Amino acid sequence: MSVSLLITAAAAATVETHGGEAASASLPQLDPTWWPSQLFWLALTFGVLYWLMAGKFLPTLGGAIEERRDRIADDLDQAAEFRRQAEDAEAAYNKALADARAKAQSIAADTRAKMDEEIAGLQAETDEALANQLSAAEARIASMKADASAKVREAAADTTRAVVQTLIDEAPTDDAVAKAIDAVRA
16 A cells, blocks of 8 residues: 555545544645735744844844954953063062072172181181280290209209218319209200
8 A cells, every 4th residue: 555545545534534524624734725825924924033133133142242252352362461461570570589599699608708707817816816825835934944944953053062062071163063064964
């Protein structure tokens, strides 16, 4: 069976079951008598919708899209400007940081040089004071040595004189005592 036969059979069955109602209840849009009216309303509805879309909705949407496009472009320009400002600020910060480091190193070097000079001056003063104390001590030691040597010589002379006088009952002369002491030292 073909499809058209099936449709014809179904329509006939419908007419038989419902009687004359089926002819009046068919789809009016498929009835050629109603087509001119349907075409009129289709054209009128399409024209009104086209006029509304072209005159109202599409320009509003186009304006919104253009406004959004402009806002996005402005935001991108502003972001680029902020980025440039941030890069400039970073460069200024890095320059200031480098300048501060250089200044700190310069101050540290100057302070180190001043401290070295001050330490060298104090060390020179201390060396000079120690040299003076050392020479004074050496002079005192030499003086004490000379005094001690003189006193030892005098004690030796007195002792020699006393021993000789006790042994021979005669006092020796100062020259004889001096010669005897010199002979013992050599």
